[in-house]
Amino acid sequence: MKIAISCFFAGILFGGGLTLSQMINPRKVISFLDITGNWDPSLAFVMGAALSVTFIGYKVVLKKHSPLFISKFQLPTHNKIDARLIFGAAIFGIGWGLAGLCPGPAIASVSFGGTNSLIFVGTMTVTIFAFRYVNTKLQIAQK
Amino acid sequence: MENFSPITASLGGAMIGLAAVWLMASYGRIAGISGILGGIFEKNNNDKFWRFSFFLGLLVSPHLVSLFDVSLLNIEFPVEGPLLITAAILVGIGTQLGNGCTSGHGVCGNALLSQRSIVATLTFMITGIITVFVIKFTVGV
Numbered sequence: 001m002k003i004a005i006s007c008f009f010a011g012i013l014f015g016g017g018l019t020l021s022q023m024i025n026p027r028k029v030i031s032f033l034d035i036t037g038n039w040d041p042s043l044a045f046v047m048g049a050a051l052s053v054t055f056i057g058y059k060v061v062l063k064k065h066s067p068l069f070i071s072k073f074q075l076p077t078h079n080k081i082d083a084r085l086i087f088g089a090a091i092f093g094i095g096w097g098l099a100g101l102c103p104g105p106a107i108a109s110v111s112f113g114g115t116n117s118l119i120f121v122g123t124m125t126v127t128i129f130a131f132r133y134v135n136t137k138l139q140i141a142q143k
Numbered sequence: 144m145e146n147f148s149p150i151t152a153s154l155g156g157a158m159i160g161l162a163a164v165w166l167m168a169s170y171g172r173i174a175g176i177s178g179i180l181g182g183i184f185e186k187n188n189n190d191k192f193w194r195f196s197f198f199l200g201l202l203v204s205p206h207l208v209s210l211f212d213v214s215l216l217n218i219e220f221p222v223e224g225p226l227l228i229t230a231a232i233l234v235g236i237g238t239q240l241g242n243g244c245t246s247g248h249g250v251c252g253n254a255l256l257s258q259r260s261i262v263a264t265l266t267f268m269i270t271g272i273i274t275v276f277v278i279k280f281t282v283g284v
Contacts, residue, residue: 003169003170003192003193003196004192004193004196005196006165006169006170006196007166007169007170007193007194007196007197007200008196008197008199008200009165009200010162010165010166010169010170010174010197010200011162011196011197011198011199011200011201011202011203011204012200012201012203012204012207013158013159013161013162013165013200013204014158014159014162014163014174014197014200014201014204014246015200015201015202015203015204015205016155016158016204016205016207016208017154017155017156017157017158017159017160017161017162018155018159018204018205019155019204019205019208019209019215019216020151020154020155020158020208020215021148021151021152021154021155021156021159022148022151022152022155022215023155024205024215024218025217025218025219026218026219026220026221027218027219027220027221028146030221030275031146033268033271033272033274033275034275034276034279035272035276036276036279037279038145038146040146040147041147041149042146042147042148042149042151042152043152045149045152045153045156046152046153046155046156046159047156047245047249047250048153048156049152049153049154049155049156049157049159049160050156050157050159050160050163050250051156051160051249051250051253051254052157052160053156053157053159053160053161053163053164054160054163054164054250054251054254055253055254057160057161057163057164057167057168057254058163058164058167058251058254058255061164061167061168062167064168066171067167067168067169067170067171068168068169068170069169069170070170070171072171073167073171074171074172074173075173075255076173076242076252076255076257076259078242078259079257079258079259080259081258081259081262084240084241085240085241085242085259085262085263086241086262086263086266087240087241088236088237088238088239088240088241088242088263089237089241089243089248089262089263089264089266089267089270090237090266090267090270091233091236091237091240091241091270092233092234092237092238092241092244092267092270093237093266093267093268093269093270093271093274094230094233094237094270094271094274095229095230095231095232095233095234095235095237096230096234096244096245096267096271096274097270097271097272097273097274097275097278098222098226098229098230098233098274098278099220099221099222099226099227099230099231099234100220100221100222101230101231101234102176102234102244102245102246103176103177103180103234103238103244103245103246104176104201104244104245104246106231106234107176107180107198107201107202108201108202108204108205109205109218110202111202111205111206112205112206112216112218113218113220116220116223116227119227119228119231120227120228120230120231121231122231123228123231123232123235124231124232124234124235125180125235126235127231127232127234127235127236128177128180128181128184128235128238128239129184131235131236131239131240132181132184132185132239133184135239
């Protein structure tokens with residue numbers, strides 16, 4: 001229960017930040033990426049502030065032996081920069097620039113963003129599910 | 144730059160950062176939305192409850208913030224229909240192939256000074272900017 005409340009609170013804080021900074025508004029995101037138009041640098045401030053707080057916070061937190069409610073920290077273990085990473089990030093960027101939506105804001109907007117939010121989140125979720133399914137099958141086939 | 148909102152952007156960004164730090168401090172996880180979502184589809188059933196809890200918070204949060212300013216919920220979708228669906232497919236595939244999105248790589252990974260995240264962030268920023276440029280001069284939205 002502690003874990004549920006704690007993660008729920010993290011979600012509230014995360015989505016609250018997205019809402020306050022208007023990153024839930026696809027138009028606002030596009031205005032940042034539109035550097036040749038009526039440029040709105042707000043997203044850089046969102047990312048800069050988030051990054052600074054996380055950088056300092058992680059430094060403090062990761063000095064501890066373990067998190068509060070579980071035995072160990074789960075940090076990414078990959079460190080190779082490969083074609084898959086670059087290709088994936090490039091494709092993600094195209095989708096992000098096309099709609100002005102990335103996963104966090106899209107999910108946060110589901111309850112008030114109308115059909116467009118539902119279509120985006122629905123399609124994205126089905127795609128992720130299909131991707132993971134195919135990926136697992138391929139990994140099994142390779143073994 | 145008349146829509147530039149540096150104060151709410153910085154405050155909102157700081158909240159996102161605090162959320163990421165809290166999730167690490169309490170449950171040892173990276174606050175990467177595409178990763179948290181993707182993990183729901185993995186076989187390990189013991190690892191799902193926290194993901195749903197996080198998403199529930201994410202869903203509720205805009206309504207809490209809107210108590211201060213209801214206009215924050217007025218959002219505008221520049222593209223609809225087939226382009227929106229295409230974008231969602233690209234975001235779905237891209238985040239799974241690249242292991243992260245704006246939150247996982249852009250905030251958490253960069254904060255860990257991960258070289259993978261720095262490369263990913265530069266890549267999606269560049270392709271995002273190019274896409275907006277191309278769309279502006281073709282579809283015109």
